[in-house]
Amino acid sequence: xxxxxxxxxxxxxSLTLGLWSAWLAVRSPAPVDTITLGAWQAWPNAGTADxxxxxxxxxxxxxxxxxxxxxxxxxxxxxxxxxxALVASCDYRIAGQTPxxxxxxxxxxxxxxxxxxxxxxxxxxxxxxxxxxxxxxFEIMLSARPQSGxxxxxxxxxxxxxxxxxxxxxxxxxxxxTTLVMPRITRDHCT
Amino acid sequence: xxxxxxxxxxxxxxxxxxxxxxxxxxxxxAAGAIHICAILLVPMLAKSDGWSRLVPFAGEDRFxxxxxxxxxxxxxxxxxxxxxACRLDLSxxxxxxxxxxxxxxxxxxxxxxxxxxxxxxxxxxxxxxxxDMIVVDPAQSAKLKRAPSEEIEQxxxxxxxxxDLIALLRLFAPTRTAQEDARxxxxxxxxxxxxxxxxxxxxxx
Numbered sequence: 375x376x377x378x379x380x381x382x383x384x385x386x387x388s389l390t391l392g393l394w395s396a397w398l399a400v401r402s403p404a405p406v407d408t409i410t411l412g413a414w415q416a417w418p419n420a421g422t423a424d425x426x427x428x429x430x431x432x433x434x435x436x437x438x439x440x441x442x443x444x445x446x447x448x449x450x451x452x453x454x455x456x457x458x459a460l461v462a463s464c465d466y467r468i469a470g471q472t473p474x475x476x477x478x479x480x481x482x483x484x485x486x487x488x489x490x491x492x493x494x495x496x497x498x499x500x501x502x503x504x505x506x507x508x509x510x511x512f513e514i515m516l517s518a519r520p521q522s523g524x525x526x527x528x529x530x531x532x533x534x535x536x537x538x539x540x541x542x543x544x545x546x547x548x549x550x551x552t553t554l555v556m557p558r559i560t561r562d563h564c565t
Numbered sequence: 566x567x568x569x570x571x572x573x574x575x576x577x578x579x580x581x582x583x584x585x586x587x588x589x590x591x592x593x594x595a596a597g598a599i600h601i602c603a604i605l606l607v608p609m610l611a612k613s614d615g616w617s618r619l620v621p622f623a624g625e626d627r628f629x630x631x632x633x634x635x636x637x638x639x640x641x642x643x644x645x646x647x648x649x650a651c652r653l654d655l656s657x658x659x660x661x662x663x664x665x666x667x668x669x670x671x672x673x674x675x676x677x678x679x680x681x682x683x684x685x686x687x688x689x690x691x692x693x694x695x696x697d698m699i700v701v702d703p704a705q706s707a708k709l710k711r712a713p714s715e716e717i718e719q720x721x722x723x724x725x726x727x728x729d730l731i732a733l734l735r736l737f738a739p740t741r742t743a744q745e746d747a748r749x750x751x752x753x754x755x756x757x758x759x760x761x762x763x764x765x766x767x768x769x770x
Binding site: 380384385387388389390391392393395396399400421422423425427428430431433434435436437438439440441442443444445446476477479481483486487488489497498500502503539541542 | 588591592593595596597598599600602603604605607608611613614615617618619633634639640641642643644645646670672674676679680681682683684685686687689690733735737739
């Protein structure tokens with residue numbers, strides 16, 4: 375009797391531990407096979423033949439359609455630089471520079487990967503229409519209220535993520551990935 | 566597990582610490598095995614992976630636009646892009662892709678059913694905004710190397726290990742005007758079987 379109880383206990387414990395650790399590894403955004411740059415995370419191996427089993431599982435689960443190495447690289451931030459979650463009740467400043475790319479876009483998505491909509495379309499900005507400083511750096515305000523300069527509306531966003539997609543970039547080559555410079559995300563004020 | 570469990574029970578009074586250690590080690594080993602199985606099984610069991618989400622929107626012999634996620638399309642695509650998909654079947658003949666788009670960024674990627682991108686390029690590779698590309702499987706590639714046809718001298722040849730592919734064409738279209746323009750490009754882009762590039766197959770079909 376005792377043996378059965380112990381066996382059941384062991385089975386339950388192993389199942390819980392095994393499945394929970396597997397879920398932790400493949401949830402979105404996943405901690406495995408990731409490159410972290412400040413608040414930003416990237417998965418350069420996603421969708422390539424050298425993706426490891428964790429990457430494959432993660433991509434299959436999130437259903438993401440990664441960019442090919444000849445296309446570009448996606449980077450995602452779900453927290454600000456201080457490590458707190460991005461929420462629509464706060465204003466944020468994305469400032470600095472991106473790695474070299476012919477074109478890049480910033481967009482906001484919710485935690486399911488759905489693009490955040492605002493009244494006039496989507497909450498997104500392309501590098502072609504971005505206002506920059508003389509040294510090429512930029513500042514983008516994320517706020518629910520209209521701002522001067524570069525502004526992306528966070529109206530109705532709830533908890534959101536910021537996605538930067540670099541197109542035609544040299545950032546994907548192995549050595550470049552460790553020295554990438556990404557913009558900082560700082561919290562401005564909250565309501 | 567059962568032997569370990571029984572040992573544990575029998576020696577409980579004398580070897581309490583050893584028994585607990587056996588239990589913990591046993592659980593950890595089993596958990597590790599379950600963890601690995603789960604990770605390996607996810608890609609096989611996942612029904613919402615990228616490939617299955619693209620299939621309903623991929624056109625046959627032409628590119629069709631993937632609607633935005635809000636309109637019931639595919640989440641995780643760049644909202645500033647117009648994206649088109651076309652399903653390729655290489656089992657009978659190679660597939661030919663033609664894209665003609667100037668003054669904008671665009672890119673093409675080929676996905677296989679495992680979600681692996683077998684080939685990708687952007688408009689920098691295109692000559693004056695025009696891309697001519699054929700996609701072949703390994704057998705067709707071998708035939709092509711043996712008897713190179715003049716027809717494909719200016720063409721980019723992509724080899725895919727899989728016969729079943731989805732070609733994704735992404736066109737940068739940040740404004741409404743650019744979107745309309747991108748839809749025209751998408752409608753004009755070709756995605757057709759190209760049996761004539763392999764000399765031996767030209768007569769057959």
